[in-house]
Amino acid sequence: MDPNNLPDISIFRNATPVQIRFNDVDVLGHVNNTVYFSFYDTGKAYYFEAVQGKKVEWKHVDTVIANVNCAYLAPIFFGEEIEVLTTCLSVHDKSFKLLQAIRERNTGQIKSICETVMVSFDPATGHSHSLPEEWLTKLNEFEGRNLKSEK
Secondary structure (H helix, E strand, C coil): CCCCCCCCHHHCCEEEEECCCHHHECCCCEECCCHHHHHHHHHHHHHHHHHHCCCCCCCCCCEEEEEEEEEECCCCECCCCEEEEEEEEEECCCEEEEEEEEEECCCCCEEEEEEEEEEEEECCCCEECCCCHHHHHHHHHHHCCCHHHCC
16 A cells, blocks of 8 residues: 555445544544544445445454555544545455545545455354355456456
8 A cells, every 4th residue: 555656536436424523533633543443444334235235234244354554644624524435456265455545525635545454254263264255246246347356
């Protein structure tokens, strides 16, 4: 993830508006850096619902975060209209990589970018396993390309 090489906005297949709460703001007057991860998680949740075409059953865990990298590019201030953009970059045997960006909706300014590796996981065994074919099919259909062949 290179903050000097921002992604083309057209690659994002999902946008989730996020409301900034008063308690998200720190003493410096901007959104605290830890809150960004909450925004990204909200974006992931709505992305997964869009991909699967249904409400996600949160009691059934089938993917977990294995790695997350976030770059802070510009502060977010209370009152700004922000949204989380999400797309899937690639799929591997047991995992897939998401790219997300937080942007100000009125100006289009990218405030942050984030890459997350999600791993297919079985909570009963505590181990990862191959990504179910249904996930691969739905991700490919939603993104409109074959993600397994992309690096």
